[in-house]
Amino acid sequence: MDEAAGELHEVLRLQPEDARARTFLGGLYLRMQDPDAAILHLNRAREIAPTSPEVHESLGRAYLAKGMAAEAILAFPTALHCQPDHDAARRGLEAAEHLRRGESAPDRGH
Numbered sequence: 001m002d003e004a005a006g007e008l009h010e011v012l013r014l015q016p017e018d019a020r021a022r023t024f025l026g027g028l029y030l031r032m033q034d035p036d037a038a039i040l041h042l043n044r045a046r047e048i049a050p051t052s053p054e055v056h057e058s059l060g061r062a063y064l065a066k067g068m069a070a071e072a073i074l075a076f077p078t079a080l081h082c083q084p085d086h087d088a089a090r091r092g093l094e095a096a097e098h099l100r101r102g103e104s105a106p107d108r109g110h
Contacts (some may be wrong), residue, residue, distance in 0.1 A: 001032055019049035027058050035065035053083035060092045064099065070094035 008025040011018060022045035029038035042059040049055055060075035076093035079086050 001028060003033070004028055005057050019052060019055065022048065023052065023055045023058055026055075026062065030058065030062055030065060033065075035062045036053050038062040039066070051082050053079040053086050053089065055079075056082065057086060057089040057092060060089065060096065064092065064096055067099065069100035073100060091106055 005025065005028055008021050008028065011021045012025070015082065022041045026038040026042035026045060028039075029035070029041065039059065039062045042055060042062055045052070045055045046059060056075045056079035060072045060079065063069075063072035065077060072092065073096045076089045076096060079089035080093070083089070
């Protein structure tokens with residue numbers, strides 16, 4: 001994964017406004033369990049591509065990884081506004097609402 005992150009950083013060095021590369025890098029940092037780095041890149045991707053449901057859904061997952069339910073609850077509905085049938089965003093919103101209430105997320109068999 002470090003190699004992929006390095007390649008994405010090189011893309012962003014050449015094309016800093018590439019929202020798709022920033023979104024991929026944010027998702028990669030999430031998989032590497034570095035939500036702070038993910039949030040940094042995903043917030044920049046959101047500035048570049050404010051109507052991308054993938055950006056908002058990934059940002060919501062990053063906030064969830066940090067236990068930031070209030071922020072996640074803002075990100076997931078934005079993804080759903082951009083793409084109403086975005087199932088991952090719907091599941092993320094449900095998880096964020098459970099986190100906010102201090103409950104564990106429902107087991108979905110994943």
